[in-house]
Amino acid sequence: MLISDLQTPALLIDAAALAxxxxxxxxxxxxxxxxxxxxxxKSTALARYVADRGGHSSFCCATLKEMEGMTSxxxxxxxxxxxETLDADRLATLVAGNGRITVAVDSPQTIxxxxxxxxxxxxxxxxxxxxxxxxxxxxxxxxxxARSAGLTVRGVMGYEGHLVGNPSRAKRIEGVDAxxxxxxxxxxxxxxxxxxxxxxxxxxLHDWADEVQAGSYLLMDSHYQRLNLPFRQALTVLSTVVSRxxxxxxxxxxxxxxxxxxxxxxxxxxxxxxxxxxxxxxDEHTTIMPAEDRGDxxxxxGDRVQLVPAHVDPTVAYHEWLHVVEGDEVLDSWPVDLRNx
Amino acid sequence: MLISDLQTPALLIDAAALAxxxxxxxxxxxxxxxxxxxxxxKSTALARYVADRGGHSSFCCATLKEMEGMTSxxxxxxxxxxxETLDADRLATLVAGNGRITVAVDSPQTIxxxxxxxxxxxxxxxxxxxxxxxxxxxxxxxxxxARSAGLTVRGVMGYEGHLVGNPSRAKRIEGVDAxxxxxxxxxxxxxxxxxxxxxxxxxxLHDWADEVQAGSYLLMDSHYQRLNLPFRQALTVLSTVVSRxxxxxxxxxxxxxxxxxxxxxxxxxxxxxxxxxxxxxxDEHTTIMPAEDRGDxxxxxGDRVQLVPAHVDPTVAYHEWLHVVEGDEVLDSWPVDLRNx
Numbered sequence: 001m002l003i004s005d006l007q008t009p010a011l012l013i014d015a016a017a018l019a020x021x022x023x024x025x026x027x028x029x030x031x032x033x034x035x036x037x038x039x040x041x042k043s044t045a046l047a048r049y050v051a052d053r054g055g056h057s058s059f060c061c062a063t064l065k066e067m068e069g070m071t072s073x074x075x076x077x078x079x080x081x082x083x084e085t086l087d088a089d090r091l092a093t094l095v096a097g098n099g100r101i102t103v104a105v106d107s108p109q110t111i112x113x114x115x116x117x118x119x120x121x122x123x124x125x126x127x128x129x130x131x132x133x134x135x136x137x138x139x140x141x142x143x144x145x146a147r148s149a150g151l152t153v154r155g156v157m158g159y160e161g162h163l164v165g166n167p168s169r170a171k172r173i174e175g176v177d178a179x180x181x182x183x184x185x186x187x188x189x190x191x192x193x194x195x196x197x198x199x200x201x202x203x204x205l206h207d208w209a210d211e212v213q214a215g216s217y218l219l220m221d222s223h224y225q226r227l228n229l230p231f232r233q234a235l236t237v238l239s240t241v242v243s244r245x246x247x248x249x250x251x252x253x254x255x256x257x258x259x260x261x262x263x264x265x266x267x268x269x270x271x272x273x274x275x276x277x278x279x280x281x282x283d284e285h286t287t288i289m290p291a292e293d294r295g296d297x298x299x300x301x302g303d304r305v306q307l308v309p310a311h312v313d314p315t316v317a318y319h320e321w322l323h324v325v326e327g328d329e330v331l332d333s334w335p336v337d338l339r340n341x
Numbered sequence: 342m343l344i345s346d347l348q349t350p351a352l353l354i355d356a357a358a359l360a361x362x363x364x365x366x367x368x369x370x371x372x373x374x375x376x377x378x379x380x381x382x383k384s385t386a387l388a389r390y391v392a393d394r395g396g397h398s399s400f401c402c403a404t405l406k407e408m409e410g411m412t413s414x415x416x417x418x419x420x421x422x423x424x425e426t427l428d429a430d431r432l433a434t435l436v437a438g439n440g441r442i443t444v445a446v447d448s449p450q451t452i453x454x455x456x457x458x459x460x461x462x463x464x465x466x467x468x469x470x471x472x473x474x475x476x477x478x479x480x481x482x483x484x485x486x487a488r489s490a491g492l493t494v495r496g497v498m499g500y501e502g503h504l505v506g507n508p509s510r511a512k513r514i515e516g517v518d519a520x521x522x523x524x525x526x527x528x529x530x531x532x533x534x535x536x537x538x539x540x541x542x543x544x545x546l547h548d549w550a551d552e553v554q555a556g557s558y559l560l561m562d563s564h565y566q567r568l569n570l571p572f573r574q575a576l577t578v579l580s581t582v583v584s585r586x587x588x589x590x591x592x593x594x595x596x597x598x599x600x601x602x603x604x605x606x607x608x609x610x611x612x613x614x615x616x617x618x619x620x621x622x623x624d625e626h627t628t629i630m631p632a633e634d635r636g637d638x639x640x641x642x643g644d645r646v647q648l649v650p651a652h653v654d655p656t657v658a659y660h661e662w663l664h665v666v667e668g669d670e671v672l673d674s675w676p677v678d679l680r681n682x
Contacts, residue, residue, distance in 0.1 A: 005682060007428070008428070008682075010680060039624055039625070040542065062624055062625045063625060083625060083626075084583040084584050084597075085583065086581060086583060086643055087348070106584055107584065107585070107642050109642040110583070110584075110642070115406055124584075126586075130595055130620060130621075130628050131584070131597055131623065131626055131628055132418065132583065132584040133584070134587075135586070135587065138587065161623065164507065172555070179418055233420050240427060242424070242426065242427060242451070242473065243425050243427040243447055243451075243465075243472070243473040244448070245467075245476070246475075246476065246479065254471055256425075256472055256473050261606060261608050261652070261654065261655040262654070262655050262658040263603060263682075266606070266607050266608040266655070267607040269600050275557055278367070279471060280471075281608065282472065282502065283380055283403060283654050283655065284380070284403045284404060284424060285424075285472055285473065287471050300425070301448050301450040301451070302427055302450055311601065311602070313603070313624050314602040314603050314607070314624065317603040317659065318658065318659065319681075320681055340660075341348060341349075341350060341604075341623070
């Protein structure tokens with residue numbers, strides 16, 4: 001199949017860029033030193049590709065649906081729910097299957113759920129991002145509670161999400177050091193030995209944590225591009241230009257592509273398009289104008305354009321398929337089978 | 342089923358608020374003076390409810406998937422694709438089915454597609470929003486082109502999307518007058534008689550246009566709430582609190598709900614929660630703090646909270662179900678069957 005045969009909007013993965021990203025990461029964080037984060041791509045087919053090519057066999061997820069899908073796909077060898085859950089029934093079903101199931105806990109309630117389900121746990125520690133995670137000083141007591149409930153405590157998890165998008169590498173280094181000092185302190189009280197941390201923006205700044213939880217590095221987005229990481233932009237949203245103004249002497253005019261708020265994660269802002277300025281997005285449209293001072297021509301009605309989303313995770317979550325492409329050809333189409341919850 | 346039985350995140354529709362919204366609109370714009378816009382809710386079950394209770398039988402859509410779903414559900418009596426398409430094959434299949442299919446056109450290319458498919462057309466006219474639509478002065482020539490291609494030209498369409506969210510009613514009135522002056526001028530040249538315009542924010546400001554294309558009024562969002570329209574907030578995102586900090590003397594702390602960037606349209610900003618301040622959203626989380634100066638308590642781990650999304654359309658597009666609720670009870674669960682494209 002050719003790209004021109006696809007209906008739009010459609011997600012495209014550049015096969016060479018994806019391969020480059022997998023290889024680049026695996027060379028720096030090999031095997032279980034990386035725990036690829038499924039939430040960024042929500043596809044077991046892509047996870048299988050990462051396992052096969054990158055040699056990683058432990059994954060992490062943000063939802064039970066992702067955990068269930070990964071287990072069903074035979075990728076549950078060492079799965080971490082890097083999130084809190086109160087659903088003991090679904091967690092118990094996961095634990096009863098084949099594979100090793102670990103869940104993040106940060107409260108007596110989430111420990112109770114893990115105990116009811118029989119999952120292993122990591123104590124989730126707040127290392128600076130105001131989200132989940134106990135205070136470092138509370139970690140040891142929670143580990144005691146968990147062990148008293150019969151649980152295996154594997155160690156600690158701490159996500160420095162307040163740093164991963166900071167465009168200053170020096171600031172990221174400094175921040176990771178401070179966050180990991182907190183996590184190390186927590187691990188001393190918790191025991192178990194395992195430390196899990198990080199993300200795409202800090203993947204090569206962790207010399208202490210055992211494993212890094214990165215997912216966006218595989219497909220990338222314009223937000224992470226600002227960091228000058230060694231990963232290539234692999235994901236674009238293929239779109240058809242459905243409307244274009246007549247040019248006038250007073251205005252360069254605009255063109256309208258059939259991608260919009262329902263095919264793009266918008267929390268990090270508008271998508272980008274080489275040679276054009278994105279004016280705004282509405283539900284099923286993106287209005288683009290020629291880039292300033294470059295003399296670029298507007299695309300014409302019927303042209304296909306590929307926009308780069310600002311945030312990969314919520315973009316993928318809107319789509320049913322990831323099409324792997326090389327040149328004009330669609331090599332494979334992977335279902336986004338881990339959507340919803 | 343009870344609301345407490347639902348897994349989260351989940352979309353809830355307050356049955357009484359929805360009924361109020363349908364009745365309020367139908368009292369002001371009855372029958373075919375309203376063309377409810379399916380893009381706002383993407384559910385044929387909800388469309389059926391609007392048809393039955395509100396007495397509207399003509400609908401409009403933003404995508405071919407929505408058109409196909411509405412036709413399959415027996416709601417294709419008078420369907421308008423209020424958008425440009427270049428997919429002659431799918432449009433032809435729609436036309437070959439039962440029902441009346443009309444499509445917006447604004448270029449020779451989109452007219453060619455409509456002609457190949459045999460659809461009726463409205464000439465889409467730009468009335469101020471930099472998106473689709475020809476210039477008013479070009480409309481008559483496009484109508485001639487369409488008729489020469491054998492098409493029935495029903496009239497004109499013009500969406501004043503640059504006005505519908507303006508919090509000043511006086512400014513909306515002024516803007517609608519200016520936009521409708523352009524559309525009226527276009528209709529004179531186009532012929533056919535039908536004028537289609539408007540949205541939820543301007544639904545009661547159209548004394549000239551034959552029909553108003555409103556959809557958000559059914560479920561509403563915090564963005565439209567600012568306009569003091571006579572519609573009630575019917576939609577919330579049900580969420581479970583999965584984490585909460587220990588309170589300290591120096592900080593009110595925060596709680597974390599399991600709703601985030603993949604269950605909320607974010608282009609209009611954060612969701613809102615009564616009694617709380619939303620700090621930020623990440624993929625599967627929303628961090629909330631107590632509302633300032635009110636002394637509200639933070640919810641506890643395991644509590645359910647209902648957030649109001651900032652933008653209804655891209656929020657619904659993330660979900661599989663709309664649960665219709667009354668008190669603690671789930672009366673019905675409607676599939677969001679018109680997702681994707």
